[in-house]
Amino acid sequence: MEPKNVMIIGGGIAGMAAAWELAEAGLNVDLVEKSGFLGGHAIGYTCKATSECLQCGACSVEKMLKDVVGNDKINIHLSTEVENIKKNNDYSIKLKKTAAFIDVKKCTDCGICYDKLKDNDIILQGYSKNNAPLYAINREKIDENKITLKEICPEGAISVSDKTSYEDLTAGAIIVATGFDPFNPERKGTYGYEKFPNVISGLDLERIKRQNGFPARPSDGAAAQKIAFIQCVGSRDENLGNLWCSQICCPYALRTAESLKHKNPDLDITVFYMDIQNTGKSFPVFYETCKNDIRFIRSIPVDIFPAENDTLNMRLFDEAQGATAMETFDLVVLSIGIMPNSDNEKLSAQMGIPLDEDGFFKNSDELNKTSTSIDGIFVAGTAQGPKNIAASMAHAGQAASGVLNYLGVNK
Amino acid sequence: MNTNTKLQTDMEKIDLSKDIAVIGGGYTGLKAASRISESGYHVILVPQHNDADFNFSVLDVPSTEINRVKALENEVANNTNVEILPKSTLVEATGVPGDFTLKFLFADSVIEKKAGAVVVATDTAVNPLNTIYGLNPAENVVSLSEFENLLASQDTKKEIQTGQKTVAFLVGFAHEGSPLLMKRILNSVSETVGMDGCSAYVYVNNIKVADDGLERLYKQSRDNGAIYFKLEKSPTVMQENESLTVRFHDPVIRKDIELNPDMIVCEESMIADETNLSLAKILRIDQGPMGFLQNENVHRLPVNSNREGIFVIGSAREVQSLSQSWTDVDNMVLRVKQLIGDGEKSISAKAVVDREKCTICLTCYRCCPHEAISWDDKAIISQVACQGCGICASECPMDAIQLIDFTDAEMADRIQKAASAVTANTPKLVAFCCQNSAYEAGMTAKAFNYQLPAGLQLIKVPCAGKIDIHYILDALVEGADGVLVLACHHGNCKSESGNTYAKWRINDAYRKLEQIGIEKNRLEFATLASNMAVDFARIVIDMEKRISQKKD
Ligand SMILES: Cc1cc2nc3c(=O)[nH]c(=O)nc-3n(C[C@H](O)[C@H](O)[C@H](O)COP(=O)(O)OP(=O)(O)OC[C@H]3O[C@@H](n4cnc5c(N)ncnc54)[C@H](O)[C@@H]3O)c2cc1C
Numbered sequence: 014m015e016p017k018n019v020m021i022i023g024g025g026i027a028g029m030a031a032a033w034e035l036a037e038a039g040l041n042v043d044l045v046e047k048s049g050f051l052g053g054h055a056i057g058y059t060c061k062a063t064s065e066c067l068q069c070g071a072c073s074v075e076k077m078l079k080d081v082v083g084n085d086k087i088n089i090h091l092s093t094e095v096e097n098i099k100k101n102n103d104y105s106i107k108l109k110k111t112a113a114f115i116d117v118k119k120c121t122d123c124g125i126c127y128d129k130l131k132d133n134d135i136i137l138q139g140y141s142k143n144n145a146p147l148y149a150i151n152r153e154k155i156d157e158n159k160i161t162l163k164e165i166c167p168e169g170a171i172s173v174s175d176k177t178s179y180e181d182l183t184a185g186a187i188i189v190a191t192g193f194d195p196f197n198p199e200r201k202g203t204y205g206y207e208k209f210p211n212v213i214s215g216l217d218l219e220r221i222k223r224q225n226g227f228p229a230r231p232s233d234g235a236a237a238q239k240i241a242f243i244q245c246v247g248s249r250d251e252n253l254g255n256l257w258c259s260q261i262c263c264p265y266a267l268r269t270a271e272s273l274k275h276k277n278p279d280l281d282i283t284v285f286y287m288d289i290q291n292t293g294k295s296f297p298v299f300y301e302t303c304k305n306d307i308r309f310i311r312s313i314p315v316d317i318f319p320a321e322n323d324t325l326n327m328r329l330f331d332e333a334q335g336a337t338a339m340e341t342f343d344l345v346v347l348s349i350g351i352m353p354n355s356d357n358e359k360l361s362a363q364m365g366i367p368l369d370e371d372g373f374f375k376n377s378d379e380l381n382k383t384s385t386s387i388d389g390i391f392v393a394g395t396a397q398g399p400k401n402i403a404a405s406m407a408h409a410g411q412a413a414s415g416v417l418n419y420l421g422v423n424k
Numbered sequence: 425m426n427t428n429t430k431l432q433t434d435m436e437k438i439d440l441s442k443d444i445a446v447i448g449g450g451y452t453g454l455k456a457a458s459r460i461s462e463s464g465y466h467v468i469l470v471p472q473h474n475d476a477d478f479n480f481s482v483l484d485v486p487s488t489e490i491n492r493v494k495a496l497e498n499e500v501a502n503n504t505n506v507e508i509l510p511k512s513t514l515v516e517a518t519g520v521p522g523d524f525t526l527k528f529l530f531a532d533s534v535i536e537k538k539a540g541a542v543v544v545a546t547d548t549a550v551n552p553l554n555t556i557y558g559l560n561p562a563e564n565v566v567s568l569s570e571f572e573n574l575l576a577s578q579d580t581k582k583e584i585q586t587g588q589k590t591v592a593f594l595v596g597f598a599h600e601g602s603p604l605l606m607k608r609i610l611n612s613v614s615e616t617v618g619m620d621g622c623s624a625y626v627y628v629n630n631i632k633v634a635d636d637g638l639e640r641l642y643k644q645s646r647d648n649g650a651i652y653f654k655l656e657k658s659p660t661v662m663q664e665n666e667s668l669t670v671r672f673h674d675p676v677i678r679k680d681i682e683l684n685p686d687m688i689v690c691e692e693s694m695i696a697d698e699t700n701l702s703l704a705k706i707l708r709i710d711q712g713p714m715g716f717l718q719n720e721n722v723h724r725l726p727v728n729s730n731r732e733g734i735f736v737i738g739s740a741r742e743v744q745s746l747s748q749s750w751t752d753v754d755n756m757v758l759r760v761k762q763l764i765g766d767g768e769k770s771i772s773a774k775a776v777v778d779r780e781k782c783t784i785c786l787t788c789y790r791c792c793p794h795e796a797i798s799w800d801d802k803a804i805i806s807q808v809a810c811q812g813c814g815i816c817a818s819e820c821p822m823d824a825i826q827l828i829d830f831t832d833a834e835m836a837d838r839i840q841k842a843a844s845a846v847t848a849n850t851p852k853l854v855a856f857c858c859q860n861s862a863y864e865a866g867m868t869a870k871a872f873n874y875q876l877p878a879g880l881q882l883i884k885v886p887c888a889g890k891i892d893i894h895y896i897l898d899a900l901v902e903g904a905d906g907v908l909v910l911a912c913h914h915g916n917c918k919s920e921s922g923n924t925y926a927k928w929r930i931n932d933a934y935r936k937l938e939q940i941g942i943e944k945n946r947l948e949f950a951t952l953a954s955n956m957a958v959d960f961a962r963i964v965i966d967m968e969k970r971i972s973q974k975k976d
């Protein structure tokens with residue numbers, strides 16, 4: 014008997030890893046990704062090596078993307094969402110594709126559309142040469158620009174229609190790998206994110222490093238010399254009701270700090286924290302190195318004040334003086350964390366699988382966090398709760414293993 | 425492609441043993457046995473001397489699940505597809521993936537078994553840390569495990585409760601700890617403050633809350649009255665007969681704060697099983713940090729070792745809860761299925777030994793990072809184990825090894841073409857790029873139209889360890905103005921040491937260049953990751969600039 018199709022919702026590292034595992038086991042996979050690119054958040058991250066690899070995992074995402082794109086058992090649906098799901102014996106699914114998209118079969122990755130339209134933010138560029146196509150249409154800008162879009166591509170690869178198009182699918186099992194939303198730092202008003210140009214989020218820093226190769230200050234493009242990281246922004250925050258540790262922000266802040274420091278030993282880096290979380294099994298050794306290179310201050314600043322030349326002031330407690338003092342920084346990085354995806358409620362209702370009290374997908378089996386209340390539906394990656402890249406991949410492997418078991422596919 | 429430089433190999437059909445050995449009979453080993461047998465394989469389960477020595481709280485098993493976990497013991501014992509050996513020690517492992525021969529020592533006899541793959545599932549060991557705090561074990565000074573046991577029994581729990589005890593917890597000063605250890609502490613703290621009249625004071629360094637539910641547990645225990653003192657250094661702890669004192673200096677209120685608890689609960693360490701070391705040696709797999717198996721190399725995650733067919737799961741590779749370990753189990757099952765399939769597969773070699781040329785010096789055996797080489801009267805490469813890195817091919821003094829996709833003839837051809845490519849008045853640069861990192865970065869730089877030297881040619885290699893010193897010299901001789909060797913970062917080489925070999929050869933090449941009077945700066949070594957397209961462009965442009973300046 015021909016093994017059944019599996020649908021995976023979300024093409025981040027978790028969805029890609031699950032798809033690859035199932036394809037390796039001989040199954041056909043439909044990978045449904047809402048955005049124009051596979052890879053999720055982590056495909057945009059930079060390498061955090063010093064003189065050696067610090068195991069941030071970012072390059073694993075690049076590798077997985079390459080393997081998935083090259084796999085003919087994986088049918089990739091970009092710019093697509095699930096419209097509805099019905100359970101008969103199998104799942105009958107209706108997919109909804111955005112009104113305008115770039116046809117991967119026709120696009121030659123020439124970049125003409127991007128060059129002409131990037132200033133208006135209409136065309137987005139992917140993160141890796143393995144993003145196919147390398148360009149996508151910004152779904153927020155489609156309506157205003159339908160005419161321009163139609164005409165711009167010499168290959169006729171841009172498809173613009175007035176109607177949404179639908180596609181039907183059947184699947185024997187489903188994996189939900191829709192990931193997370195990064196915390197929006199505007200919610201912490203006293204930090205002046207979006208008000209002060211040099212207050213950025215950890216995610217912004219990734220983007221800036223990727224484009225420039227160094228921590229360029231948004232205000233003037235100059236290399237920042239004195240940087241502060243504020244940890245737990247949005248996570249472990251009773252006032253916001255966010256009673257979880259995002260698990261990834263200590264590791265990325267420390268690794269980023271170390272790798273920046275390696276490139277420029279004169280950098281002055283301060284980390285404001287509550288508790289430092291581990292990076293991996295050699296954490297005790299790594300942490301000692303960090304303590305030599307970085308100043309750690311165990312308190313979370315409440316306010317950021319703008320100062321001259323777009324620098325930023327923060328009040329810190331000076332243990333020696335037993336009093337507070339003001340200090341000035343060039344660049345402040347808010348270490349934002351992992352929040353539940355705002356689509357979770359909709360997806361939860363579509364499939365009838367519950368969320369936990371924090372808004373992530375709830376596992377029904379305490380000893381298997383890929384489980385849901387419905388047998389043929391599994392969850393993988395940060396859709397279930399905060400995880401780093403490596404843990405998301407392992408979780409995805411477990412979900413794939415669960416699907417194989419459920420469908421009775423052995424070997 | 426030039427067909428006459430291409431080496432031909434045939435697909436070869438090989439048989440793989442469908443017996444899978446699982447070393448370690450704790451609940452991870454049992455789960456592994458159960459899941460592997462479900463997939464139609466026969467399991468040889470080898471319990472270790474210290475299996476299941478510890479309690480369920482160490483594994484973070486919720487009380488509702490304990491019976492289900494325990495049931496595994498019977499399930500596996502009654503599973504006709506699982507053969508359970510007596511507790512025995514692995515003393516020898518030979519062979520190749522799909523066909524390992526394992527010898528176990530039991531009392532005075534040796535048990536020999538064949539296995540297609542080996543799964544290492546040793547558990548963590550738990551050690552008390554009271555001596556680091558200068559404390560002697562006593563009725564009122566207990567380890568975390570002991571305290572958990574006190575709480576688990578109704579009688580002893582009652583004693584604590586009626587005694588209205590004040591309990592001090594010490595955690596995070598003797599070592600950094602882990603979320604798993606923290607969860608155990610938080611559970612014990614919660615239970616303590618849950619008893620009428622009892623109070624809990626927690627002296628803690630970094631609270632490791634990086635796991636599901638821990639921040640909430642932490643908050644709930646505070647809401648229920650637990651007091652946390654977050655300190656960077658251990659408080660001063662004194663034990664005089666029955667009397668206990670914990671003291672520290674509070675920098676904010678500038679005062680000493682002192683407590684006389686009725687009881688101290690001291691953290692413990694969760695460390696690697698002591699048998700890991702000898703297992704690593706016998707199985708010829710890399711050890712990781714802190715006595716755990718598996719090097720910290722992202723290519724190994726989650727369950728691979730440097731050797732095909734040998735998998736490491738659960739606490740054998742890192743302190744893990746049972747649910748995390750079982751995530752490993754499921755991932756391991758995928759890898760076993762991928763390797764063994766239904767016991768037969770067609771495979772073509774990635775590297776071959778020319779038996780005429782081999783003088784059996786065994787250089788290749790010593791340098792192969794994947795332990796793919798054995799020998800009869802000549803070196804033999806296992807097709808299943810070989811990852812095609814080419815380190816052996818470059819190290820072999822007799823040039824007896826060829827990689828199928830990167831033969832010496834093909835490489836010479838590519839180098840010659842790249843180095844003699846016609847370019848306008850700009851320097852000709854040949855960059856040898858590892859296909860796992862720099863080549864990907866370079867191709868992304870191209871796809872993104874980053875500014876690159878007009879005279880740049882990329883030559884893809886399977887691993888930087890395949891870059892012979894004479895590739896470099898040939899490129900320069902054939903007309904390249906500059907040569908770059910671009911490898912993975914240290915610790916990120918898929919073949920563990922390919923980048924190290926490349927670096928050694930570069931140093932050698934520098935010496936040779938000096939001897940023949942070629943300027944050193946025409947050769948450059950750098951490390952990159954696949955996602956470093958911007959850095960790739962910067963490195964090659966810098967090289968071009970340096971060489972242009974020299975030319976002027
Ligand atoms: C600032 C920052 C830095 C980080 N740095 C690191 C690091 O250095 N190392 C590390 O290991 N981890 C890091 N992380 C964590 C890392 O981002 C996550 O572990 C990883 O991205 C999780 O992958 P995922 O697939 O679960 O989710 P995502 O990356 O969020 O991917 C989910 C995918 O699903 C798609 N999707 C969402 N909703 C739908 C829908 N309704 N229908 C269809 N598709 C949908 C999304 O478009 C996306 O492509 C960092 C996180 C942050 C916030």
Ligand code: SF4
Binds near residue numbers: 061062071952953955
């Ligand atoms: S630091 Fe991260 S991206 Fe860089 S090589 Fe290591 S794992 Fe890959």
Ligand code: SF4
Binds near residue numbers: 257259261289350
């Ligand atoms: S990982 Fe660190 S910064 Fe992130 S929420 Fe946890 S403690 Fe805070």
Ligand code: SF4
Binds near residue numbers: 777782787
């Ligand atoms: S290094 Fe070469 S000569 Fe020496 S044993 Fe290996 S194949 Fe034979």
Ligand code: SF4
Binds near residue numbers: 775814
């Ligand atoms: S090519 Fe690499 S993996 Fe294969 S035998 Fe040679 S050194 Fe070992």
